[in-house]
Amino acid sequence: MDDQRIAILAHEMFPDRAKTALGVMRYGDQEVAAVLDRETAGTRVHDHLVESDAATIDDAPIAATFDDALELAGGPGDDGIDALLIGIAPIGGGLDDSWRADIRAAIEAGCDVIAGLHSFLNEDEEFATLAAEHGVDLVDVRDPHEGLGVAEGRAGEVDADVVCTVGTDCSVGKMTATMEIVAAARDRGIDAAVIPTGQTGILIEGWGNPIDRVISDFTAGAVEEMILEKGDEHDLLVVEGQGSIVHPAYSAVTCGILHGSMPDALVLCHAAGREAVHGYESFELPAIPEYVDLYESLSAPVADADVVAGALNTKDVADDETARAAVADLEDGIRAPATDPVRFGAEAIVDAIESEVLEG
């Protein structure tokens, strides 16, 4: 998926609730020609980004419809737009009917459509027929490949050290932390790679098993498969975690990733100020030390892994000083170094991984 020129659909959610869009813009190789958001159409991407993001994400126009985006970008094809990427994922992962006109327009313009939804574009009769007529591809990155199976408990055999990001909740920045840790490790010459487990990670990396969409019995097995595939090619694998181990809906996926990856160490990811489960507000989050105990004791019988560092998402914290205080609180809770890898860089985490894991 390198070097494509894409439009990213993020209606009414850009940028704060458009996790996939923002992830691809930050870390993907694709060139973003336009964003579709009918609410902020007429503005530009940089009008909505915090400083740290604006420094790394290219600016692009925001359009109300795919046809408008096409006009702004100079038409379909190599100099304009190659593909439409669905950059938002509602709870449940369904396709919103209000996006259909844009998807039709993209197909009719000869552009591929790429999505990571639970409902597959290829199983949508209208889109499948239209795509065949226009000779374009519908790419469902959340459609697992055939041939997955149950884990054999073998991920611990690989040469690479394996670090797993784990979270206090969904949407606390596990994917972002994973990307930042690998980038910072590479900057110091460590041969590190991402093990992508979710749609955004897969869209960025161009490969990976969509762990939340596999048969539940194969959850750990689908992670193990990736570890075994990459584990002898690199020195450090950082596994993109999902959900949280106490999430009322998603803990199964979290647990399967933890045991399937058989990690050597864990990085606990948290969002500053988060007190209840996102979207399940009647469930309070446990205290940070409880998460450390839970993740470590749950991991221990399968793989001995300690929480060696923390990643705090402080995007909703106004100033650096307050953010630093919040990072210090997380450090107290986990009794290990922490940072906001976006705001302050991932150095502190990579330091901990080097001393506790790579040299350990």
Added chain:
Amino acid sequence: MDDQRIAILAHEMFPDRAKTALGVMRYGDQEVAAVLDRETAGTRVHDHLVESDAATIDDAPIAATFDDALELAGGPGDDGIDALLIGIAPIGGGLDDSWRADIRAAIEAGCDVIAGLHSFLNEDEEFATLAAEHGVDLVDVRDPHEGLGVAEGRAGEVDADVVCTVGTDCSVGKMTATMEIVAAARDRGIDAAVIPTGQTGILIEGWGNPIDRVISDFTAGAVEEMILEKGDEHDLLVVEGQGSIVHPAYSAVTCGILHGSMPDALVLCHAAGREAVHGYESFELPAIPEYVDLYESLSAPVADADVVAGALNTKDVADDETARAAVADLEDGIRAPATDPVRFGAEAIVDAIESEVLEG
């Protein structure tokens, strides 16, 4: 699936490794006309059963092939055999090629075929074509219904008290404990029901979601759906657990069932003498108190549930005295009453559920 006359395929595995076959024979309403096991063909079911099973399971002939079974049972149809049930499930859940001749013979004789395998009969071209020709049904009980989704965290809202069986490993007797607890509770006049989560439970109860076969993101949701459906019709729901929370391959399913059912109490199931994960012998089982801590601390943020009783599978223990000593050890480990529900009855568990949950 009531009142069917079935043959049960259990080649080379009856009875000790034929968990599904034995479960259906013990607890199902189906009448078993014959068992297929080419290794013990010519003997009878009662030749292989322990005393407690022989008292509750009807005797039947064991045949080498479906055609032999048909002859022994008096032909197909209401007075002979209505259906062939696949009563064994290899690791991975695939269909063994050596079973195909029996499945073909059953279809050609006009019998339905019922299976709980990961690979579906209905997706097997040969069987699907043959079944259509002969007007018989291929029933894949592990094929989840459409319309499952992510959990909403609502299982705690139902009127019924919910007890979840949890295990130290696979194949320790969680399904059996569930059936025995519900039967013993009903004997005392408690309006209790099973929430089946695996193929055997579903075959016995005639309904249920195959939790290990749903999309991993929907694991908890598929349990929650069943709790919400039955939770206002009964006073006690006993959820059939799966796997173990420290299983290298299956912990995701275990975790999803725990959080999706939002239990009021847990019953810890263990097999006497088990020291390593079944089929994954390099992984030692943690000590019993560690399981109690893990299950309770993992449950707490979603639903406050203590381990109130233990169920010990002592089928490999020769005499009652040794079995009682093993039960006492489990009681020490969990600091709560325990029993082998098959060998000694489930009374001690139902006592604990009554005092700790129903009257609690």
